[in-house]
Amino acid sequence: MAETKTDATIDLRGVMCPINFVKTKLKLEMMSPGEVLEVILDSGEPIQNVPKSIKEEGHRIVEVKKEGDFFRLKVERS
Amino acid sequence: MxxxxxxxxxxxxxxxxxxxxxxxxxxxxxxxxxxxxxxxxxxxxxxxxxxxxxxxxxxxxxxxxxxxxxxxxxxxxxxxxxxxxxxxxxxxxxxxxxxxxxIGQKVASCGPRVRVPTACGGCEYNPNGLTDTQKMAEMVDKTFFGTPTPHKFKTSFSGCPIDCARTKEMDLGFQGVVDPKWEEEACTGCTICAEACKEGAIESDPDTGKPIFDPLKCIWCGDCIRACPTEAWRPKRYGHIVRIGGKHGRHPMEAVEVCSFLPDEKVADAIRLTIEWYNANGRRGERIGNTLKRVGLDNYLKFMEPVFQNNQAVKA
Incomplete structure (x- = not known):
């Protein structure tokens, strides 16, 4: 998968559910449609829940990379 | 109470x-x-x-x-x-x-008859919901409420395997399930599904990251479908796990699973036939779980064949 360019990054390692999702949501709301936010999430509960919620809000997850104990997601704002 | x-x-x-x-x-x-x-x-x-x-x-x-x-x-x-x-x-x-x-408000019932069905919020607004439990509860109430039975007859609808409506404790319970189907072309090997699966039914291939699915561990909750960023996991079919013979009270009993993917449109038939069987076999004052113990689950399953037929393994 080709590297997607990102417009902003939010590092949510160590941030609990559902605060991590709320922060993602707020950040996305500050961005324009089509812009890409990079979200860094811990494995375990955060990666189980946050992607589901991002999808349910209508945003698109365009890239996912696992890096050791965490995930790097790229989310396109709807 | x-x-x-x-x-x-x-x-x-x-x-x-x-x-x-x-x-x-x-x-x-x-x-x-x-x-x-x-x-x-x-x-x-x-x-x-x-x-x-x-x-x-x-x-x-x-x-x-x-x-x-x-x-x-x-x-x-x-x-x-x-x-x-x-x-x-x-x-x-x-x-x-x-x-x-x-104001169109009816009074409920007690005694030996079909009781008001209970249900969780269901798929209308609960993100976990797989079936429209509210719609089903309404249908059951309209169709079967008050039908006389040998003893009380409680039904419930849960929209997902979390089972908030406690179908395992009902005389007849229906719990929502979804059968996930995976399409390789859409999969990017991101491994989120394996992380999202709380049952260990999905592992990621160490090389490609693509899922290796174990249906024996799957409880059909649909977490993989909801988590998948590329829609590689999709719903193949929705349905209800049907459980019978549960109760709480002084001597609780756990219901047994008698059908794995009963579609919405067969729920009414399943209830109608179950009541028929219960009225034919149950003794006065005997909950259906005890009738099943006395008469035998096989007898019931044979009777239910027209409804349950192609609906997978029975875990008795």
């Missing part, structure tokens, strides 16, 4: 009211929904709220009626999601029933 249902005592109650003579419709009592309290002359009036759902409009009207007739000005949420108006004087039964009827 007490077991002192008035229906056993109705015949002994004399219509001996102070002052003017009043007529009481004892059939109203026999159909249940009026539960004797400790306090002399006072009863709990249990309303019929399938799935525990009420419009706010109706709730406002019920509040007014409850406020008028409850001698203590209190209501209670029953364990089966219906609203109960407490401390109602039996001399006012006719009046309260008439007022409730005017």
């Amino acid at each position: 007490t077991d002192h249902f008035i229906q056993d005592k109705t015949t002994k109650v004399t219509v001996n009211l102070e002052g003017a003579e009043q007529k009481m419709d004892f059939n109203d009592l026999k159909s249940g929904g009026f539960i004797k309290q400790r306090q002399k002359d006072l009863f709990t009036v249990r309303l019929r709220c399938p799935g525990g759902r009420l419009s706010t409009e109706k709730l406002i009207e019920i509040s007014k009626i409850a406020h008028k007739y409850s001698k203590k000005g209190v209501v209670h949420f029953s364990f089966r999601q219906s609203l109960e108006i407490l401390y109602v004087d039996y001399k006012e039964f006719n009046a309260i029933v008439a007022e409730l009827e005017k």
